[in-house]
Amino acid sequence: MLALHLAYWQETILRLVIGLAALLGLTGAVVYLYLFKFVSFMQSRLGPMEAGPYGSLQLLAEVGKWLQKEDVFTERADRFVFAASPFVVILSTFLLFVVVPAGPTDEVAHMSNSLLYALAVSAISVIGILMAGWASANKYALLGGLRAAGQLVAYELPMVLAVIGVVISAGSLNLQHIVAAQSTGHVFGWSGIGNPYILTQFTGFLIFLIAMQAELTQTPFDMPVAESELVAGYMVEYTGIRFLVYFIAEFATAIGFSAIAATLFLGGWGLPASWGIGHEAMHVVGPIVISAKTVLLTGVVFWVRFSFPRFREDQLQRLAWKFLIPLALGNIVVTACLKVAF
Amino acid sequence: MAPSKPQLPGVFKGLGVTLKEAFKTMFPDGLAKPPSPSRGAQTVQYPREKETPANRSRGVISLHEDNCTSCMLCVRECPDWCIYIEAHKTLAPPRRAGGKPRAVNTLDRFDIDYSLCMYCGICVEVCPFEALFWTPEYEYSEFKIADLIHDKDRLEQWFDTVPEFEAYESGSEAKVKKVPPKGAS
Amino acid sequence: MTAVTDRQKLSYIAQQAADARINVELETEGMTLNLGPQHPATHGTLRIVARLDGEQVVSADPVMGYMHRGYEKLAEVRTYAQITTLVNRIDWLGSFANEVPFILAAERLMGVEAPPRAKWIRTLLFEMARVANIGLFLGEMGLQVGAVTPAFYAFRDREFVLNQIEAVTGGRFHPNFDRIGGIKDDLPKGWIEETKAVMVKMRDFCDEMEDLLLGSEIFAARCRGIGVIPPDVALQYGLSGANLRASGIDWDLRRDGNHGLLAYDELDFKVWTHPDGDSFARFWVRLQEVREATKLVDQLCDGMPSGSIQAKVPRIIKVPAGEAFVSTENPLGEMGYYVISTGDLVPFRVKIRSASFNNVSITPWLLRGVYVPDIITILGSLYFILGDIDR
Numbered sequence: 075m076l077a078l079h080l081a082y083w084q085e086t087i088l089r090l091v092i093g094l095a096a097l098l099g100l101t102g103a104v105v106y107l108y109l110f111k112f113v114s115f116m117q118s119r120l121g122p123m124e125a126g127p128y129g130s131l132q133l134l135a136e137v138g139k140w141l142q143k144e145d146v147f148t149e150r151a152d153r154f155v156f157a158a159s160p161f162v163v164i165l166s167t168f169l170l171f172v173v174v175p176a177g178p179t180d181e182v183a184h185m186s187n188s189l190l191y192a193l194a195v196s197a198i199s200v201i202g203i204l205m206a207g208w209a210s211a212n213k214y215a216l217l218g219g220l221r222a223a224g225q226l227v228a229y230e231l232p233m234v235l236a237v238i239g240v241v242i243s244a245g246s247l248n249l250q251h252i253v254a255a256q257s258t259g260h261v262f263g264w265s266g267i268g269n270p271y272i273l274t275q276f277t278g279f280l281i282f283l284i285a286m287q288a289e290l291t292q293t294p295f296d297m298p299v300a301e302s303e304l305v306a307g308y309m310v311e312y313t314g315i316r317f318l319v320y321f322i323a324e325f326a327t328a329i330g331f332s333a334i335a336a337t338l339f340l341g342g343w344g345l346p347a348s349w350g351i352g353h354e355a356m357h358v359v360g361p362i363v364i365s366a367k368t369v370l371l372t373g374v375v376f377w378v379r380f381s382f383p384r385f386r387e388d389q390l391q392r393l394a395w396k397f398l399i400p401l402a403l404g405n406i407v408v409t410a411c412l413k414v415a416f
Numbered sequence: 417m418a419p420s421k422p423q424l425p426g427v428f429k430g431l432g433v434t435l436k437e438a439f440k441t442m443f444p445d446g447l448a449k450p451p452s453p454s455r456g457a458q459t460v461q462y463p464r465e466k467e468t469p470a471n472r473s474r475g476v477i478s479l480h481e482d483n484c485t486s487c488m489l490c491v492r493e494c495p496d497w498c499i500y501i502e503a504h505k506t507l508a509p510p511r512r513a514g515g516k517p518r519a520v521n522t523l524d525r526f527d528i529d530y531s532l533c534m535y536c537g538i539c540v541e542v543c544p545f546e547a548l549f550w551t552p553e554y555e556y557s558e559f560k561i562a563d564l565i566h567d568k569d570r571l572e573q574w575f576d577t578v579p580e581f582e583a584y585e586s587g588s589e590a591k592v593k594k595v596p597p598k599g600a601s
Numbered sequence: 602m603t604a605v606t607d608r609q610k611l612s613y614i615a616q617q618a619a620d621a622r623i624n625v626e627l628e629t630e631g632m633t634l635n636l637g638p639q640h641p642a643t644h645g646t647l648r649i650v651a652r653l654d655g656e657q658v659v660s661a662d663p664v665m666g667y668m669h670r671g672y673e674k675l676a677e678v679r680t681y682a683q684i685t686t687l688v689n690r691i692d693w694l695g696s697f698a699n700e701v702p703f704i705l706a707a708e709r710l711m712g713v714e715a716p717p718r719a720k721w722i723r724t725l726l727f728e729m730a731r732v733a734n735i736g737l738f739l740g741e742m743g744l745q746v747g748a749v750t751p752a753f754y755a756f757r758d759r760e761f762v763l764n765q766i767e768a769v770t771g772g773r774f775h776p777n778f779d780r781i782g783g784i785k786d787d788l789p790k791g792w793i794e795e796t797k798a799v800m801v802k803m804r805d806f807c808d809e810m811e812d813l814l815l816g817s818e819i820f821a822a823r824c825r826g827i828g829v830i831p832p833d834v835a836l837q838y839g840l841s842g843a844n845l846r847a848s849g850i851d852w853d854l855r856r857d858g859n860h861g862l863l864a865y866d867e868l869d870f871k872v873w874t875h876p877d878g879d880s881f882a883r884f885w886v887r888l889q890e891v892r893e894a895t896k897l898v899d900q901l902c903d904g905m906p907s908g909s910i911q912a913k914v915p916r917i918i919k920v921p922a923g924e925a926f927v928s929t930e931n932p933l934g935e936m937g938y939y940v941i942s943t944g945d946l947v948p949f950r951v952k953i954r955s956a957s958f959n960n961v962s963i964t965p966w967l968l969r970g971v972y973v974p975d976i977i978t979i980l981g982s983l984y985f986i987l988g989d990i991d992r
Contacts, residue, residue: 495687588910
């Protein structure tokens with residue numbers, strides 16, 4: 075885009091800073107829009123209104139509150155693991171975000187098999203949660219951590235299988251190629267809006283949404299965190315800045331997964347027209363488009379979160395193993411047959 | 417977990433309910449007009465906006481000293497014994513010329529301790545001389561608990577806020593009572 | 602409404618067996634979990650000491666008394682009007698309903714009967730207390746299973762009912778409106794029309810709860826087959842109210858007792874029962890009861906007789922010596938007052954039979970072998986108020 079020639083290390087730092095700013099900016103926007111305002115409107119109330127105009131600075135106030143709390147360790151906690159686990163979780167989120175394309179050549183890290191990398195790296199958060207559960211030296215945190223790990227691993231599979239349908243349709247594991255395939259594709263001969271895979275891979279999209287909700291441990295899959303309102307699951311011993319990191323990680327992961335879902339199913343940064351892929355203006359318009367689609371999908375996540383009761387852990391597992399995985403496998407078979415036939 | 421009948425799972429109806437409520441809050445006048453959530457929300461942004469309480473709402477008790485004869489009925493009947501009365505006898509001029517001077521009670525102290533008051537209204541009800549009245553005022557929070565004891569003058573000030581009694585529903589045989597005129601000494 | 606299938610029951614048992622094996626391997630036997638007394642899931646200061654084996658409850662004991670306020674002792678040194686005030690605070694959500702059985706018992710001792718208009722207004726406020734109380738349960742049951750939004754809707758729509766109660770009595774939560782021989786004051790102008798409009802809103806609220814919770818597959822998965830109380834066990838433990846009717850027993854004191862005391866003999870209403878006896882059934886029965894209560898309020902508003910609101914009673918009330926027990930179908934169940942008077946200004950003894958105390962007594966039996974998340978569901982569906990348990 076710019077005709078500058080930066081050294082490799084300068085460019086890396088610039089990319090990392092822009093990526094981090096984008097992720098945190100989107101997270102803040104989503105927290106305000108959905109956690110404070112949309113849920114309040116759903117509940118016939120206004121939400122925070124005092125901090126800043128219409129409560130827009132409430133997130134800053136909350137961050138400030140968490141930052142000034144005392145850093146507490148339980149006596150028998152494994153200090154290093156206990157301190158590191160929030161950062162492992164947020165690291166996994168950021169690693170997921172680096173491959174989301176925001177324009178024709180605008181991702182933080184160029185990779186040829188970016189989708190494979192994204193799915194693999196999203197599983198690192200499981201390690202962070204297990205670290206939290208184990209290091210807390212609290213039997214309940216341990217049980218919560220194990221339950222969460224079981225849930226996250228169980229729902230990785232439907233997620234991956236749902237995505238395979240998209241890979242078959244696009245013929246590539248590269249996220250940029252998938253965006254291009256959606257923009258320039260056609261639905262049964264008509265290429266007016268391209269071929270966003272939400273239309274042809276609707277089952278895959280639904281499975282991905284459900285699996286995403288479970289990966290984020292949001293209601294209706296938030297038993298690890300609500301733990302029957304007894305304890306906060308694996309996060310029970312955390313306070314202060316470490317809890318803040320978990321809080322941010324929860325919403326940042328929502329952004330990360332929604333961005334991946336928007337790229338895979340809604341057409342990513344591309345607009346459905348031939349100029350919507352190659353034009354130079356897409357370097358500017360692209361980030362706006364992908365941000366809008368991400369925020370839209372995150373809205374769906376939060377809409378579902380605040381409308382439903384939660385599953386019990388065994389019901390949740392049964393849903394994944396006995397319903398979603400067979401459905402996703404069936405989706406792959408049908409997609410493959412149709413791809414070969416047409 | 418799949419639904420047994422081929423219809424939309426009930427969970428979608430739930431989603432529809434919450435979305436409908438969100439729209440009702442954001443667009444109370446329908447989608448044609450601009451959004452105004454502050455009117456659509458069911459909450460009231462106190463202290464910027466205030467709700468008017470009902471006419472009979474038991475906010476605070478007021479005293480009309482002219483009617484009080486220190487009969488001590490309210491003190492006795494209060495479940496919490498939060499009313500403190502001290503009075504002394506004085507001689508008032510006779511009603512008719514040539515009669516005896518009358519002994520009347522004059523209030524020295526009439527305190528209601530609102531940190532104890534249960535807002536039950538038994539004192540207002542048992543007063544035979546209609547010296548106590550309810551008013552819907554509720555904004556008298558204090559920083560110190562001791563300030564929650566309202567003395568005679570403060571209770572008389574509340575009397576200015578006493579609303580007139582409302583008319584009754586049709587079919588009622590009760591008579592509407594009258595509040596004594598305000599602004600008198 | 603399908604009951605739980607045998608296959609579902611067998612699979613629940615199989616899960617518990619599998620869990621038990623895992624619990625042995627992880628050495629999680631013998632954990633003691635204290636639910637409460639401060640806890641978001643119990644409605645107040647109830648403490649349940651549960652001994653767990655991993656995920657499953659081995660034994661559960663409720664510990665009550667954290668909110669004991671000594672009502673029965675207080676009543677020995679308070680006049681009847683003062684007791685009426687205090688008694689509002691036993692079941693604080695269905696506030697007027699607490700006064701009614703006490704006043705009826707005192708009236709029986711005095712041999713006084715309230716005039717028809719007073720009886721109808723008493724019944725009207727009684728049913729509105731039921732709508733307010735059980736309406737909140739509907740939202741708050743959603744909260745127990747994890748849905749946060751229904752609770753907000755319940756509080757929002759309950760405000761309308763409370764505003765109407767405030768317009769008549771002056772107090773939203775503690776009306777203090779019942780008097781021996783009648784009620785304190787009459788209805789203000791325009792109140793009947795407003796109340797009927799509020800009841801329309803409450804019916805819409807019930808429909809919303811039905812769509813949001815009752816129709817949700819997730820709610821059904823969490824509540825069906827959980828906490829099944831067979832009818833004979835329900836009777837043995839002295840359950841009452843919707844808990845009893847959800848186990849299939851057709852018993853409602855409004856229809857089956859208290860003839861002539863309140864206005865129910867002249868009203869037309871249905872008593873709802875459900876054969877399953879699980880948490881879902883208890884929610885379903887209470888939802889129908891709220892709807893039925895709104896219809897009762899409409900009937901009461903339409904047919905309100907005219908007349909006086911207070912029978913002739915002396916100014917200083919001295920209840921003649923005697924004993925009387927009156928119990929009514931309160932929102933939480935059967936609440937009764939046993940009043941012993943020796944002819945004095947204050948009663949000699951008032952014994953309060955509260956519904957929640959008996960409803961909670963079934964928890965040791967009911968909570969054996971359930972999973973930890975189900976404890977919360979079951980406690981929520983039994984629906985007790987701590988003020989009612991502890992008095």
